[in-house]
Amino acid sequence: MATKEVRSEITGSVWKIVKQVGDSVGEEDALMILESMKMEIPVLAEATGKIAEIRVKEGEPVAEGQVLAVLES
């Protein structure tokens, strides 16, 4: 089983976590929504899979390049 890390493309904070560990996701599904520069930026799944890990909590600051979640496919 291949795993893929989902990284933040921006610096900001976690506003809302939309999916939970174990959820199946399709390509382009939003996993969570980050807040940066007063904008809600969705974090999208790059491929179909299942969420193996979510490594951040709502309200937590995140840096560009930080791993937010891990997908299994």
Add this chain to the structure above:
Amino acid sequence: MTWQPEADELARRRAFADALGGPEAIDRHHAQGRLTVRERIAGLVDAGSFQEVGKLTGKGTYEGGRLVKVVPAPYVMGLASIDGRPVAVGGEDFTVRGGTSWGSDRRKGGQGGFVEDLAHEYRIPLVNLIDGAGGSVTSATRRGYTVFPGVHGFERSVQLMAEVPVVCAVMGTAAGGPAGRAILAHWSVMVKGTSQVFAAGPPVVERSLGQKIDKEALGGAAVAVDMAGTIDNAADSEGDCFAMIRRYLSYMPQNVWELPPAVACDDPPDRREEALLTIVPRERRQPYNMRKLLGLVVDRDSTFEIQPTFGRAVITTLARLNGKVVGVIANNPMVNGGAMDVKAARKQAHFIQLCDTFHIPIVFLVDVPGFMVGQQAEQAATLREGMRSVYIALQATVPMLTVVIRKCYGMAGMGTTDKNGLDFKIAWPSAEWGSLPVEGGAAAAFKREIQAAPDPAAKLRELEAQLRELASPLLTAEAFAVEDVIDPRETRAYLCRFVDAMQGRLATTLGIKARAGVPP
């Protein structure tokens, strides 16, 4: 009486040139997943159009006065055509001494070579296919002395940047002079996985700094294109790279004394896209897909994005409107909310100068909350690089059209307008602007009033609501402080009309752009 023996010898000498560094060296080169310089030129230019110049150059070996063989010079160049238009094209031959420079009476290519003179004198584009490591210390043993840096200087390369389109493609590992040459381009490209570019390669890095790093990690596309922006675009393969070069040149005039090539357009200029009415969410915190938006406005399939993976807070793309070439600069609300950071500022400044140099009108699709803020941004000199981009926008004289999609704030917002020209700004109903956004701005401006209120939070909300009522773009349009507010579906027709109308102005202001002063 005939010159047949000499004609035969010429054919023999040309055959040595065609053989490059020999079958073994070619096999090794192919095994690296790379094409030879002759295959590259053939892959790039119109079939059969390559007229080589300097094919006899090389080092001949003679026995008893009779030619035995020639090791060709490690550079192949000449005149060719791309889409029927002449170009000067050349590249290092890696199969001969790794493409290192070679002592000839006159240089064939690289900085200051014949191929550069050809582009300059005939005012035709230059394409460099770079695959070499530059100077070699062995040249000192040949000459008996070491040369001063700049013996083959970049002065012609720099001159060309004001005159004709220059494309540099890094096809292999480029270090030193060839790497420097690669940067002096209007547009540069490299091939993922098989090309790397750096000031100095892994052996020098290890000796200088003790860093052990392989060449891909040091200067592969993930670093040079995505992270550093040293090179503009990455191609998936050499074939893809040639297609990209042809595509890039299709937007460029042959030189700055000509207009960019217009094409017949079968996409109706008055096409109304319903999707534009719903693409911007009413909830102003929610972003949208700016690439999709701009794709709906310009001629179908007409975009060619420059630096798509670097400075992603802004999108810079060549495109066409009713067949005429335009440069589109669009803020990307998905990255930093569209705020201009150092990388976006650098990318935007370069793109404005590219368009200004080649008389390509600029269309701004604006959604910029301002310069990027925060400790990281200040440490990176965002303010200086941001103002540099504003300076360059204010120095440009090519016509610009401004379409405010959503936010247009502060200095970054001002940098999206044609202050030297018509200063023509149109807006969508979703547009909002000001010297700074209401949020934060209200709290700072009415600090004392808010603190004195019995419920400061409620007071702040009340003040913000009052200010927001004044923020309707229609009120600004009443005062003619914005020239028009339009239905988003009218955007394409509106822009096509004005881009068509400015063609006469463009045709009468051709030539080299003079730029005075010192950008910050």
